[in-house]
Amino acid sequence: MSGSTFGTLFRLTTFGESHGVGVGVVIDGCPAGLPLAPEELQHDLDRRRVGQSHMTSARQEGDRVQILSGIFEGYTTGTPIMLQVLNENARPQDYDAIKELYRPGHADHTWEAKFGRRDYRGGGRASARETIGRVAAGAVARKLLRTVGVEVIGYTLQLMHLRAQVIDEAEIERNPMRCPDPNIAPAMVALVEQARRELDSLGGIVELRARGVPPGWGEPVFDKLDADLAKAMLSIPAVKGFEIGDGFAVANLRGSQNNDPYTEVEERITTSSNHAGGVLGGISTGEELIVRIAAKPPASIARTQQTVSRSGQSAVIAVKGRHDPTVLPRLVPVAEAMMLLVLADHWLRQRAARV
């Protein structure tokens, strides 16, 4: 199968290119009977949208979601939910200058190697705009998971050397970096502004948490909950690393440090620490799910770089246009969406686990 479908029971297929007619998603497998209003979908799309601040690129679009099917009289019907956003503000001519050059760090060369051709307008399908379908579907998953008390949040944990020291969730949506530490957020903003002036871009880390996931979700041995989360996160543009719980830090831990002792609190079996990050053996433990992902600095920088043309000629390139010096604030809702999609799918799959 080709690769634009994700999930087993809660299943989405995205479509669309950056500067084509539109982008969107078909969700097949959303249970019937979920109340769902357009504005509930729009909220997460607005969080993902560009042009919110100096932090993110200047393209102005409403990104108004249209619902074409699957909802009737305010409820999901069990049939495919089709959500689309038309590309109102496409400026494909911006890209004519670079259609013969491979941008370093971009997928121009690899897509062409794969398919023998590419839609060079704004990266075509290898554009962050592709994530609109994910976020729209994630908003449906969010609504669905709330019916069983599951919530997902994400935030910018780190931008270059700046790392949040406290996690104040109320702070996240108050600053353009979506940083949960009010003392660090201004420095992050300043660093982004500086990078923009220097025609450069910055890497960082996003952290995600899911609460309310009961023990028992995840399908070993291959479709483990953490394995599906890892795939979900690495499928997002710019993500280069994934870890759960203590993650790479376990490389320096002993078993006596890393094992989470069991205890019982109010008749619920729990652990007194959570090094595991909410998963053991690929199945949720009932503790908080904690995931971190590393995002590379955006490849589009206005600074001159060395490259070659499609015919192999040496060339220099400076990527003009509307580009973010960091993906982090916009990555947050996209990564949340992917986590929500994995959880919604595994919730439904768990329904088949027992006689």
Added chain:
Amino acid sequence: MSGSTFGTLFRLTTFGESHGVGVGVVIDGCPAGLPLAPEELQHDLDRRRVGQSHMTSARQEGDRVQILSGIFEGYTTGTPIMLQVLNENARPQDYDAIKELYRPGHADHTWEAKFGRRDYRGGGRASARETIGRVAAGAVARKLLRTVGVEVIGYTLQLMHLRAQVIDEAEIERNPMRCPDPNIAPAMVALVEQARRELDSLGGIVELRARGVPPGWGEPVFDKLDADLAKAMLSIPAVKGFEIGDGFAVANLRGSQNNDPYTEVEERITTSSNHAGGVLGGISTGEELIVRIAAKPPASIARTQQTVSRSGQSAVIAVKGRHDPTVLPRLVPVAEAMMLLVLADHWLRQRAARV
């Protein structure tokens, strides 16, 4: 679908519990016409096998692979290849003492939460023994990929604070840690021995490299090559983190540092650095694939730990039996297998990419 199947076109389904009758795998989708001898499969299984040294646990088994189907007159026929290993040396009585207790860091509690019951003998299916089927299938994938010049190697990069400084591939199979640095390997061995005496276990990092992968493999936007690798790696017991190329280090890089400039060498388009680790936009670049995974210290330690019983009573537990203080040397062939399986699948998928 339940979770014991992996891959789209080169597709395996594993089965078996640690102390049941046997473990194995059915591979469906291996192309016809591949020459394949039993000893070629046995080689990787022997690398995975326990009892090779003081580094790994003391269980003695031949792990002789049996081929039940799919090979005729020395060649694959295109039909399912069934490979199994009988459990010759099972000692389920070892586990009677702990069948009512949840071992910290193990999947006892989560499997029970999922299915309402568990096979408590040696962890049942949540045992490292489950990986035999992966390694057997990986050996088939290795043979298949060699027909197009792709090779995969893995090694122990790091054990606790000890990190290989040089990568001498000839050294890997010469020391029990599968460490490529002959100067570091002895210290790693000593650290493992010390942990064993201290009834404790150790974490670490394995690095994997794939060479010869041509540009063009990977299926955006969800089945990206790195996304499928991430899932494959996180599906392995004990793995808590995945990164590709510079991985988490990109969080501290600027775009001008992280982008790999294109150049042309001998009429082949290449990059003068490989921060990306061989993937851009989820598609192979033609450069070396470089992946690292973090492995937690094994949960089975003989030291006393706090836990609860199935009925919620507070208890202490010390996990006796044949257990490794580190999974690293045995993780290497398992992780290689998972990388090989992903690559074999994407090679076949790429055949459908163009008219």
Added chain:
Amino acid sequence: MSGSTFGTLFRLTTFGESHGVGVGVVIDGCPAGLPLAPEELQHDLDRRRVGQSHMTSARQEGDRVQILSGIFEGYTTGTPIMLQVLNENARPQDYDAIKELYRPGHADHTWEAKFGRRDYRGGGRASARETIGRVAAGAVARKLLRTVGVEVIGYTLQLMHLRAQVIDEAEIERNPMRCPDPNIAPAMVALVEQARRELDSLGGIVELRARGVPPGWGEPVFDKLDADLAKAMLSIPAVKGFEIGDGFAVANLRGSQNNDPYTEVEERITTSSNHAGGVLGGISTGEELIVRIAAKPPASIARTQQTVSRSGQSAVIAVKGRHDPTVLPRLVPVAEAMMLLVLADHWLRQRAARV
């Protein structure tokens, strides 16, 4: 997974309800590099469209297909192809009268039993209008298969007691019944007119043929070519039976009659008869594929019928509105589409069969 996705490598997901905003399809896995123009898709949609004659229902819509993604500069790019048709002429108020009654022979009751609710407007997703996405995707498959010389045709073989005696393919599109026998077609037309006057509907049989399929397509043991064709056909509304080659007539044949003897003609191995209908062991033989499907008389009849209401009260119902006395002429392009989709998928799958 939910059930609106079809195919393994050439893979479509349809969406949309009869009287919602629109209907359509996302095709994922169409190889890159196929030249494709909108009018090539429109042709088959026009063949499926209502209102072409007295034979079919009176709803007037352009059914103009819009391409939202996946095609660039006249060629497929390898990314998802999204095709949609907006519902321009929906009259949901037509259905208010029957929203509380279950129409006999329709899916009103079963959809409600499944999902707890239903979109009662024109049958919602259980409407023939859902097949627009199939036909649009089938048109892409038709273009793709032509690159390897495969052609598919269909026609009305039988309407009630009237059965075509000769198969003159040039005749098919010349009469409103798509009957290949010019001597029988007028009687079929008359029978349909009579049924309309009598407020009743008629059953029949469609036959399909595929030419140019090389030997070797089909994936035993479950995804046999004939098994996938059977599923494809039974997934079409109103189809109640499927047969290939001699089909149910084999029940009365002996092996000495039914076996097709092999012979060699012009260095090609062929058979001197084709009782098998082009498939042996689930794999194409290289001979013509011949399939027949039985279509029930449309359930919507204006005659009074006995039924019950949603609350279980006895009631009578007469289904008013724009309804065909026969589905046959419109079933032809839909069934062709499903056959084309199966063949396109198996062509791509066959590329992975050998080293």
Added chain:
Amino acid sequence: MSGSTFGTLFRLTTFGESHGVGVGVVIDGCPAGLPLAPEELQHDLDRRRVGQSHMTSARQEGDRVQILSGIFEGYTTGTPIMLQVLNENARPQDYDAIKELYRPGHADHTWEAKFGRRDYRGGGRASARETIGRVAAGAVARKLLRTVGVEVIGYTLQLMHLRAQVIDEAEIERNPMRCPDPNIAPAMVALVEQARRELDSLGGIVELRARGVPPGWGEPVFDKLDADLAKAMLSIPAVKGFEIGDGFAVANLRGSQNNDPYTEVEERITTSSNHAGGVLGGISTGEELIVRIAAKPPASIARTQQTVSRSGQSAVIAVKGRHDPTVLPRLVPVAEAMMLLVLADHWLRQRAARV
């Protein structure tokens, strides 16, 4: 994906060749907590087994099923259930004479066209012996479905011109033809004996019924219950046609005859007839499921037939060995198994249909 896996949530993968080491199946997705004993699996395998009477071929094998995994302390654990039967009585030398010739009506030529080679011993994987894995998995599905009151039965409805006039279920297992009509069964037996003497074989029809299926199972628009049943049935060797309810007879019916009027009996909505055969819109109605399949006369006949060799030389062939003049009695348990597998899968899928 290759074609030896069937089902979405209740999912089986079969393996094995007729004269290899063994045949079997891995079932992934059977819910945990189902009590299951080996003899419950053996019962259906014995019904499928050869050598029961003069009706079926003379190969003598115990076909003893071995359970390798997935069952612990008498209950399914939720992990893959691996079931295998070793080939104890293989006589591959029987087939040396024909390894260079294509047997008419067999898959020798098509498998070779597909894979470039074939295991010619007894048809390799294209042997009825492959169905052992289906029947073993079907026995698990039968046990599972009984927990919700679903039962499936099958019988020989027709052999050539002989058709059962009454359906006395108690009679089915009393005669070697599995014919439910005690008056017709002896004539069927005599006809088979005559065909054996004449070195010929006979076609026929099997009918299947499922009771207790509640309304609501089936996943439109592609994975309709009847569509999945059609695929399941056509995947069985020798099956050339499928119909549900009135099937091909609907071609001669009017809507006023074919529609099943709704009525209410004891507070349950039902229909006063069942032309639909228990499915409307691809979803179960709650009425009995009624399916018929057409089986061709076995291709292996000892009579001389015209064929060609692998190199294209004209030749004659007479297929010697242990062959049935009819598949019907052994087809019954295989077809029941496939129906059970479809129903078990759709039961689990239905659990995800509503919030």
